[in-house]
Amino acid sequence: MSVAYAQRARKILCIGRNYVDHIKELNNVKPSSPFFFLKPSSSILLPNEGPMLAPKGVIVHYEVELALIMGKTLKNLDPAKFGKKEAIDAIDGYALAVDMTARNIQDEAKKKGLPWSIGKGFDTFLPLSHYIPKSQIPDPHNVNLHLELNGEKRQNDSTGLMIFDIPKILTTMSSIMTIQPGDLILTGTPKGVGSVRPGDKITAGLSVNGKEIEEGKIAFI
Amino acid sequence: MSVAYAQRARKILCIGRNYVDHIKELNNVKPSSPFFFLKPSSSILLPNEGPMLAPKGVIVHYEVELALIMGKTLKNLDPAKFGKKEAIDAIDGYALAVDMTARNIQDEAKKKGLPWSIGKGFDTFLPLSHYIPKSQIPDPHNVNLHLELNGEKRQNDSTGLMIFDIPKILTTMSSIMTIQPGDLILTGTPKGVGSVRPGDKITAGLSVNGKEIEEGKIAFI
Numbered sequence: 110m111s112v113a114y115a116q117r118a119r120k121i122l123c124i125g126r127n128y129v130d131h132i133k134e135l136n137n138v139k140p141s142s143p144f145f146f147l148k149p150s151s152s153i154l155l156p157n158e159g160p161m162l163a164p165k166g167v168i169v170h171y172e173v174e175l176a177l178i179m180g181k182t183l184k185n186l187d188p189a190k191f192g193k194k195e196a197i198d199a200i201d202g203y204a205l206a207v208d209m210t211a212r213n214i215q216d217e218a219k220k221k222g223l224p225w226s227i228g229k230g231f232d233t234f235l236p237l238s239h240y241i242p243k244s245q246i247p248d249p250h251n252v253n254l255h256l257e258l259n260g261e262k263r264q265n266d267s268t269g270l271m272i273f274d275i276p277k278i279l280t281t282m283s284s285i286m287t288i289q290p291g292d293l294i295l296t297g298t299p300k301g302v303g304s305v306r307p308g309d310k311i312t313a314g315l316s317v318n319g320k321e322i323e324e325g326k327i328a329f330i
Numbered sequence: 331m332s333v334a335y336a337q338r339a340r341k342i343l344c345i346g347r348n349y350v351d352h353i354k355e356l357n358n359v360k361p362s363s364p365f366f367f368l369k370p371s372s373s374i375l376l377p378n379e380g381p382m383l384a385p386k387g388v389i390v391h392y393e394v395e396l397a398l399i400m401g402k403t404l405k406n407l408d409p410a411k412f413g414k415k416e417a418i419d420a421i422d423g424y425a426l427a428v429d430m431t432a433r434n435i436q437d438e439a440k441k442k443g444l445p446w447s448i449g450k451g452f453d454t455f456l457p458l459s460h461y462i463p464k465s466q467i468p469d470p471h472n473v474n475l476h477l478e479l480n481g482e483k484r485q486n487d488s489t490g491l492m493i494f495d496i497p498k499i500l501t502t503m504s505s506i507m508t509i510q511p512g513d514l515i516l517t518g519t520p521k522g523v524g525s526v527r528p529g530d531k532i533t534a535g536l537s538v539n540g541k542e543i544e545e546g547k548i549a550f551i
């Protein structure tokens with residue numbers, strides 16, 4: 110199993126609000142088109158490199174997400190010509206990701222109209238799994254994502270519930286920023302996000318048709 | 331002259347609202363501590379690689395800024411022990427940067443509490459100069475930044491006017507994200523920002539004690 114992909118990412122793009130029930134649980138407004146933000150590569154936490162560090166006075170939430178590891182350069186894609194087949198062709202592999210979020214800092218930024226970069230970008234705020242070969246995930250819209258807090262299931266939903274599917278995510282992003290090989294794209298989190306306290310243990314993973322994918326397992330404190 | 335530094339940047343961090351008169355011209359609120367956002371490396375526009383591309387329906391503003399090219403790893407710096415000397419020691423070199431901004435998209439994001447990443451991150455939205463050796467800028471708080479629109483001076487101020495100086499910027503950032511060698515840090519723009527229209531020519535540069543620095547010259551359409 111390898112984590113070399115994580116060193117190659119020149120940018121890490123994350124979709125916000127891509128699952129209806131997650132939008133509801135945070136009392137957010139459903140977006141009319143995908144919006145996204147950047148996480149810095151310095152926030153990556155590789156397997157067995159823990160712990161995740163919660164800054165003092167900060168409410169830290171977990172958000173389990175499917176990450177795409179891009180394999181092609183994509184620029185100004187034509188939505189009429191870029192469907193699921195083309196999207197999968199452009200993907201090199203996958204990873205499981207947890208988009209850790211300083212929720213109180215993000216809420217304050219939202220109120221003041223300030224960037225999200227601080228609330229999303231602390232060191233260790235991006236736990237990643239090992240590289241998942243493409244062959245393990247025949248359809249990225251049919252993956253079950255799950256996350257447990259101290260062994261108790263908190264998130265457990267299918268990527269089929271995404272509001273904006275992967276072709277739509279990639280065409281939107283590519284109209285703004287050129288997507289480059291190695292870039293990581295986080296596709297949003299399903300419902301069930303919540304906060305972690307010192308000593309809490311997070312485990313997360315993904316399964317396809319009931320079969321757990323070894324490379325996708327994450328565990329950290 | 332070299333632009334190799336631009337390929338090495340693992341992240342690009344930009345301070346917002348760091349000059350009083352620029353805060354006033356956009357009717358913004360003065361921050362009580364430095365805040366910042368990320369630009370993607372895909373937005374870099376190298377010298378002679380123009381043109382800058384304004385997306386349709388977008389009001390694009392120029393913001394001339396001094397960029398620091400970092401030379402050291404900085405993490406959780408102690409403000410009491412990190413002054414101007416230590417800051418300069420941690421810098422590898424400089425560049426002139428123009429933080430192009432889709433102002434109407436940013437304004438909309440601010441109103442809705444959404445990330446700034448789209449408004450700041452379009453391809454070509456980060457024109458950069460050649461590498462400026464550290465020896466050319468003995469004091470980064472004593473640099474004159476200037477920008478001309480079609481030959482007419484629009485921005486022309488000293489970096490001495492920064493609200494938060496470079497030690498303060500670096501200690502704040504390093505308490506959130508580890509700064510890595512090669513990272514680029516944009517230090518904010520002085521007053522005089524404004525929009526560009528198709529065909530407009532932007533030139534920009536910087537001088538130290540009245541002497542223009544060759545490597546810092548930028549020109550693009």
Ligand SMILES: [Mg+2]
Nearest residue numbers: 172208297298
């Ligand atoms: Mg997320």
Ligand SMILES: [Mg+2]
Nearest residue numbers: 224225445446
């Ligand atoms: Mg942002």
Ligand SMILES: [Mg+2]
Nearest residue numbers: 393429518519
């Ligand atoms: Mg700026």
